[in-house]
Structure formats: C-alpha cells, structure tokens
Amino acid sequence: MKILTLQNNDISPSGAIGAAIAEAGGAEEVRFPEHGDALPADASGHDGLLVLGGVQHAADDVAHPHLPAQMAVIRAFAEAGKPVLGICLGGQLLARALGGTVRRHHTPEVGFTAIEATEAAAADPLLRGLGPLPRLMHWHYDTFDLPQGATLLATNAVCQNQAFTAGPGLYGLQFHIEVTDHIVEGWVDAFSEWTRDQFPDFFASYRDQLTNELPASARFARQLGLRWMEMVRAARAEAQRAA
Numbered sequence: 001m002k003i004l005t006l007q008n009n010d011i012s013p014s015g016a017i018g019a020a021i022a023e024a025g026g027a028e029e030v031r032f033p034e035h036g037d038a039l040p041a042d043a044s045g046h047d048g049l050l051v052l053g054g055v056q057h058a059a060d061d062v063a064h065p066h067l068p069a070q071m072a073v074i075r076a077f078a079e080a081g082k083p084v085l086g087i088c089l090g091g092q093l094l095a096r097a098l099g100g101t102v103r104r105h106h107t108p109e110v111g112f113t114a115i116e117a118t119e120a121a122a123a124d125p126l127l128r129g130l131g132p133l134p135r136l137m138h139w140h141y142d143t144f145d146l147p148q149g150a151t152l153l154a155t156n157a158v159c160q161n162q163a164f165t166a167g168p169g170l171y172g173l174q175f176h177i178e179v180t181d182h183i184v185e186g187w188v189d190a191f192s193e194w195t196r197d198q199f200p201d202f203f204a205s206y207r208d209q210l211t212n213e214l215p216a217s218a219r220f221a222r223q224l225g226l227r228w229m230e231m232v233r234a235a236r237a238e239a240q241r242a243a
Contacts, residue, residue: 001026001232004046006033006070008054008089011186015178016218017050020225033066039073043080048232049073051090053176058092058102058142071097083169083231088140091172098147098166107158109138111202112213115162115175121153126171126227134216136175139187169231177221181210
C-alpha cells in the first residue's frame with residue numbers, strides 16, 4: 001500500500017502515524033509542497049493520502065500558493081474513493097477542499113488538551129471503542145467549519161470542531177496525533193522565544209506534559225493509524241475488484 005504524504009513543515013514529519021502506516025505494511029512517499037515538490041494530477045499512483053500540519057494559515061493562498069494544489073489532490077483522492085487523513089493544517093485543508101471554511105479562532109490551543117468524542121464517534125469505524133479519548137497535542141490558531149454533510153466526531157469547550165469524517169476513509173483532525181517527544185521538542189526549540197512569551201504555562205510544563213500524556217497519545221495514534229490503514233487496504237481491494 002502506497003501512501004502519499006504531504007509534509008508541510010520540515011520539523012513536522014508523520015511520526016507516530018508514519019510508524020502505524022509502516023506497521024500495517026504501507027510505504028510513504030513524502031513530498032514537500034512548500035519546497036516546490038510536484039504533486040500528482042490524480043490519485044492513480046497511491047492508495048491513500050496523509051496531509052500533515054504546518055505553520056501556514058490554511059486560507060492564505062497568496063502567502064502559500066501551494067495550498068490550492070494540495071486541495072486539488074485531496075479532492076482527487078476523495079473522488080477516487082481513496083482514504084484521506086488530514087492532521088491540523090491537513091484537517092483544515094480537507095475541510096476547505098470539500099467546501100468548508102477556515103478562519104482564525106478566538107482562542108489558540110497549545111499543549112496536550114482534553115477532548116471528548118461525540119455520540120457519532122461511537123458508531124464511526126475509526127473511533128468506535130477508543131473512548132474516552134486521551135489528552136492530545138494541539139498547536140493551532142485556526143479552526144474550520146464542517147463541510148456540508150460531514151459528521152463531527154470530537155469536540156471540546158475551546159474549539160468545537162476537533163475531528164470530523166466526510167465519508168468513508170475521509171478524516172480531518174485538529175489535534176496532532178503524530179507527535180513524538182522529538183517532534184514536540186523540535187517545535188519548542190524552533191519557536192522557543194515565541195512559545196515562552198505567548199504560552200508561558202506550556203513552555204514551563206511541556207516536558208511534564210510529554211511524560212504524563214504522550215504514552216496514551218501514542219497508543220491512541222497507533223490504534224487510529226492501524227484502523228485508517230485497514231480502510232486503505234479495503235479501498236485498494238475494492239478498486240482491484242472493480243478494475
């Protein structure tokens with residue numbers, strides 16, 4: 001199974017999700033849109049699409065002219081019936097690609113934060129049986145409106161739209177399930193002065209948060225990643241039968 005991974009920041013790799021992809025027998029092909037990597041015109045060469053997070057504002061096509069091309073890839077996979085998993089910026093781009101809107105949120109979220117599964121999550125093939133959800137890593141200023149027909153799967157009091165599905169295999173997550181301690185340490189190192197000034201509580205406690213919250217987050221990421229890869233496997237088998 002071949003997964004196309006769109007990495008939107010040099011220090012934001014697929015991490016724990018990439019490990020689950022490999023465990024399930026998948027192979028990632030990683031491209032960096034902001035560095036000018038070419039994106040495929042269709043989904044024929046891959047079985048699934050992973051779109052990762054980044055510092056970009058998901059509605060700013062002027063500053064980030066590669067965003068429309070990423071959304072075109074997302075729509076191509078969705079139209080081909082191939083699974084798409086979007087994380088943070090990737091989830092916002094999934095929402096926007098399918099008709100939702102992205103905007104600045106009134107309250108940024110940074111750090112491991114509590115979220116709750118909705119009633120719909122209990123019947124969803126990605127999340128059913130995985131609740132209550134652990135505290136999961138956030139680092140975002142933006143939020144999104146759900147595309148028409150999408151189902152909300154997770155929420156919290158700070159930011160309502162935390163996770164959604166827009167159809168079989170199509171999932172957008174606002175939280176960072178891919179994080180490892182190395183990834184979070186890299187973010188803090190890269191933005192240390194800004195983090196200390198803007199989020200002093202997180203800056204002072206992030207190592208304790210990693211110690212206390214990352215193990216449960218990693219277990220959840222593995223479960224979710226393996227389930228999503230089962231959807232990739234099923235979609236691939238269905239496409240082969242139809243060929």
